[in-house]
Amino acid sequence: MDKLLAAMDANRIEHAMISGIPVAKTWHEDEPKRPRYYAGDDADAYWYSATDTLVAAALKALPPAQRSRFHPFLSGFNPSDKNADALVRQMLELDPGLWQGIGEVFTRHDDLTALIHGDTPRANNEAMKRVYHLAAEYDLPVMLHSNITSKREKNPLYLEEIEEPLRDHPHVRFIWAHAGSSMELHRHQERLDFLYGTLERLLGDYPNLYVDLSWSVLDPYLLDEKGRPDPQWLDLVKRYPERFMLGSDVVGRFDSLGELMHGFDPFLDALPEPLARRVALDNFLDVLPKRVRDTRR
Template identity: 75%
Template structure:
C-alpha cells in the first residue's frame, strides 16, 4: 500500500511538471527603456523584432530621465552611467524621442506599446506643470508616468542637484496629476542603502502610498537593485515588507524585473521559492514582469523567458496573469 501511494504521488508530480512545461506564455514587458543613458537606441524596429522572437505582445516603453555626461577631462566616452565619475543630469528631451518613435509605427504596431512619460526633474515643483503640458501636446499618447528615479544607489550619487525622495513636495503634485489623468506611476525607490540591513527608506515610499490612495504605484524591482545585491546579496526583510505593504495598500503593484529574479523568486538551483509563490497567489493581480532593458534588445526574449521557472510554480491562471494581463489591466485604457 505504501509503495502504491508513493507511485501515485510521483505520477501526480510528473503530471504537474508536464502541465507546467506545456504552458505557452505570452508576455507583457512592464518595464522597458527604449533609450540608454546616452539617449541612444537600437531603434523601435529592432525592439519589435525582439518582442516577436520572445512572444512579447505588449511593452511599456519609456525613456531614461537622466543623461550621462561625457566630461571634458575624460579622453574616452563612458559606455554606461557608472563608467566614470562624471555626473548624470535630468533630460526632458527623452520623452520627445519616445513620442517620435511611436509616430514611426502603423496603427497595429502602435497598439503593442504603452508609453510612459519620464523626462522631468522629481525635485522641481514645476514638474507637474511640465507633465500636464506634455499630456496636452500629445493627447492620448502617454499611458503612465515613470520610471521616476528617486533612491537609486549609484545613479543617485551621480545625479547633479539634490537627491530626490519619493515623498517630496514636487512628486506629491505629480501623484495628484497622475490620479487626475488615471495614469499609473512607476517609481524607483530603493528600500535601503548599500550597507544598512534594514528598510531604511521605507517611509519615503509608504507616505505617498498612504497619502495618494487614488494613484496606482508600480514599485520598480520592489525596491531592490543590482548594486544592493553586490553589497548585501539578499535583503532578508524584503519579503515581510512587501507582504505588509500589499496587505495595507491596494494601490501598490510590484514590478518583478530582473533584480528580483535571483535571489528572491528563484533559489540557487533555479527552483521557485515557495514563500514568493504564496505571496503572488495571495495577490494575483498585483505582480507584473519587466525586462528593464536599456536601448538594446538582444537579451529581451531571454530576459523575459528567465521568469518561466517561477511562473511554472504558480497556478496556471495566475501565471498567465503575471506574465501578460496584470500590466495591461493597470493601464487607463483598461479601466
C-alpha cells in the same frame, strides 16, 4: 524599434511598457572616452526632458498595429523640482491620449542618486506629491524606482519614502520598480532578508501598490540557487494575484530580452495557468488608464 519588435516577436511578448531614461550622463572635459553607462566614470548626470520627445517620435513612426503593442510612460522631468507637474501636464496636452503612465521615475537609485545635479530625488518630496495629484487627475499609474535601502544598511532605510505616497495618495496606482531592490544592492548585500516581510505588509496595507518583478527580483528571491521557485514568493503572488507584473529592465539594447524574460518560466510554470497569465500580461494591462483598458474589451 525594429530590433525591439523583432525581439518581442521572437519571444512571444505581446505588449510592453516603454519609456525613456530620465537622465543623461555628462561627457566631462576631463574624460577621454564617452561614457556608455552612468557608472562608467565620475562625471555627473543631469535630468533629460528630451527623452520623452524621442520616445513619442519613435512610436508615431510605427504602423498603428505595432504602436498599439506599446504603452508609453512619461519620465523626462526632475522629480525634485516643483515645476515637474506643470511640465508633465504640458506633455500630456501636447500629445492627447499618447501617454499611459508616468515613470520610471528615478528617486533613490544606487550611485546614480549622488551623481545627479541638484537635490536628492525622493518619492515623498513636495514636487512628487504634485505629480501624484496630476496622475490621479489623468488616471495614470506611476512607476517609481525607489531603493528600499542603501548598499550597506541591512534594514529598510528608505521605506518611508515609498510608503508615504502609498498612504497619502490612495487614488494613485503605484508600480514599485523591482520591489525596491537592484543589482547594485545585491552586489553588496547578496539578499535583502527584510524585503519579503516588508513587501508582504505593504501589499496588505495598500491596495494601490503593484510590484514590478524584474531580473533583479528573479534572483535571488523568486528562484533559489538551483533555479527552483521559492515557495514563499509563490504564496505571496497567489495571495495577491492582481498585484505583480513582469519587467525586463533592458535599456536600449534588446539582444538579451528573450533570455531575461524566459528566466521567469520556472516561476510562472509553478503558478496556476490563469494566474501565470495575469502576472505575465494582464496585470500590467489592467493597471493602465481606464480609456486604454476599455479598448481591449
